[in-house]
Amino acid sequence: MTGFQIPRNSLAWMLVAQIAVVLPHFPRLPYWTIALCIGCSLWRVMVFRGRWSYPGRWTKALLVLLGVIGLAFGYGTFLGLDPWVGLLIMMFMLKLIEMHHQRDAYIVILLGYFVALTQFLYNQGIPSSLYIYLCVTMITAALIGLNQTRTHLKPIQTFKKATVLLLQAMPLMIALFILFPRIAPLWTVPLQTDVARTGVGDTMTPGNIALLTQSDELAFRATFEGSAPVFSQLYWRGLVLSRLEGETWSQEDPGLYGRLARPNQPGPWQDNMTLLGDQVKYSVILEPTNRNFLFSLTMPEPISKEGVGLVRDFRFYSFRKIRSKLRYEVSSWLQYRSDVELSPFWRYRYTLLPESSNPRARQLSARLRAGSSDEMDYIRNVLRMYNLQEFVYTLSPPVLGSDSIDSFLLDSKRGFCEHYAGSFTFLMRAAGIPARVVVGYQGGEYNRIGNYVEVRQFDAHAWTEVWQPGQGWLRVDPTSAVAPERIESGLESAIDDEDSFLANLPLSWMKYRQTLWITEIRLQLSAIGHYWDSWVVGYTPGMQMSLLTRYLGDFDRQKLGLIMLLTFFSLLGIVAFIVLGKRSHKKLMAVDRNYLRYCHYLEKQGLPRQIGEGPEDFAGRVCALKPELAVVVNAVTDAYVEANYAANNPSDVRRLRRAIRGFRLKTLSI
């Protein structure tokens, strides 16, 4: 065991930083790691105080073994991100009781930086980033403490130094962030593979959207170019469900749709489409959903995004599940006419109903159809039925039996949007009208500070699209017949008297939308988060390219590299100028300049003047080593001493110049 004792400041910051770094990971770690963390810190402190000694080799081996086994049992697997982060953190803690040498302390500190960064794999928000910055400052303080003498006893001073150091590094950090070529990593971390995430699912059964509205989590934000469309126009289509099996609406077999449309290869079905009115352009930053679909307004154009295509029923499909924030730009036509003709095959698919289910609903449909002049009249009659009868829009509908559409339409008459969309589609199909359910979000909150629409989970919605010959697909929202406020101003006002809005989240920001100042703060925070998402987290290679192209014109990777090098060296140059400029703040006198030139010549001959060596001493040394230069060297030295010291006239260099010329001639002749 060597006598290395880590400085007190360093150890203090190391322990504080370690706990700070591991703290956000604790919810994901097995509970015994907390005990391990505290135990290792305690042990380290006792070692520092000289009470305990380091653990023996076998103890350490046993601890590592137990830790690995514990992790294996805790996670049940070593696949995925969490167990490996757990392993890293465990080793990080155990290394603490193995710091025999200064080198070990450096390893702990570097591990600390690394563990701090793993937090970014889970969360990239502003609070988390600020927290990591704080952690990095503390680790840096430990690093500084390690290089301070034992006489530094004020940890706060060390922390201040670290803060200043990191603030000084900030401009470089920003420059690198903006300019450093953003390349995809050579390796990919399997990010949170199958974490259940709140959001619209792949299917719809009565009750699951109502459940979704219990959450105030962010779904996505959309920034419009120009002004946003009115609230009632914001139907964010996510997926189209056209198959009814039992109670569940699900997607059509993707094989039936054919090829996905991409910007340069439009789908054939796009031809018989008429786009009307103005185009709306917007960019969406989608929160991770762990699903394959993207949200857009009708009628979108194909977007240029790797692995994303437009499906035949006008929604986007991503081949990879969306596991991190995704930014995409869409332009949509809010007015359109599509599929004026519908092939018999699709007409069949869109009117398909399970055999012999919901008989009473079928009877209702037949009765209503008989009382209507044509299909449009039938649609209106069905909507009127919703409106005039005792239908209630509620978040807490009663549990329905096997023929749920029957019991909803004729008995309970209490339901949420999926009940209305599902039953309406059923009634349409029962009357032979092609119809399908669309699930997504409706509305959202307009943030005037950031000029974007923010859509949260409680904005989840389901509606119906029906097909009419000559008119194509028409959006019909049966919910609007029951609760028009839902479409006009959102869920909260629609269920206002029910008092069930986010009933399970008493502290949600969203519950206080009536309080003006809270809303103001919320909008501000949300806008800041949005800018962070779009400019920092969402700073992709493409964005970097377009940003740099805007300021630099056409450029390529080579040019970017060159700019980086130039930036780096100019920054270095500025620093060097400041540091070195301080040293030679006084301009050298002419005589000194000339004398240094002469010293430089001699240095090239292998005779450098030492720092602090006076001219006569130097001359003596040179003469002793190179007697052949004695005359000229003495001439130079005499001239220098005469001008600089005897005459005190350092600007008079004529004699010195002459002497140096003589010296040059002499050295050249030799």
Added chain:
Amino acid sequence: MQAIIKETIESLGTILLGKEQQIKLALACLFSKGHLLIEDLPGMGKTTLSLAIARALSLSYNRIQFTSDLLPADILGVSVFDKDSGEFVFHSGPIFSQLVLADEINRTTPKSQSALLEAMEERQVTVEGVTRPLPHPFFVIATQNPNTQAGTFALPESQLDRFLMRIELGYPDAAAERILLRGEDRRDILARLQSTMTLDELETCQAEVQQIKVSDAVLDYIQRLVQHTRQAPEFAYGLSPRGALALLNCARSWSYIEDRTHVVPEDVQAVLPSVVEHRLREAADFSGHGGSALAQRLLTRVDIIG
């Protein structure tokens, strides 16, 4: 004048063999009107050097052997009642002399040390309310054993600062020691030593030293040296302005002894260790004996051209 100085150095060299550097430093100290502290082990020739200087420069000489029971009155003098005249008559102490050798100054108590040091600074003595000037010129050569030796009272920094220079004699080289061993008793040679410089000549020297030219370049160099001691972290504290002044004055004397009309950086460097060592302390050293390493570092860190 330079011939006289050269002759003096040579004649002193016959007493203290192979120590020309130290002799020149001692003379430079005298020419700058400063007091000299010689620190070395017993038997290295400290006393011999001071006695030789007194003889060569024809100065009146007194030696005070400092002991632990020495009192200030033993140095300064005392008034004694004279029965015949019926008055108190002042009997001047050994300090009333042109060259005083304060031998083993760190053997005595701080009280007696300060009596001497006050006299050195003021060049006058006040006893029983009467101020008496000391003779002119007035030099003190103090010797001390290294502080680490038993029975010593180390001089504090403020009192060390009163000495313009502190030199160490060091062991003689083998050739010089051989001559010493072979030759006759140093005391006999000392007794025969002829005065080579008169008092007038000494005063002329002291006046001419002040005429030595100091260029801006040398002042820059001295200021950079001083600045370095105040900034570099290994120095516990920097040189005082008095230290800088001492450095300049000694460099002048040195260049005068070297027969130059102007100071060159080498003069500063030659006297620098003797002038600054006892005024500096290393930051990591609490015993106060790291001065010589610091002086060497100072010389190799600060360049003559700034």
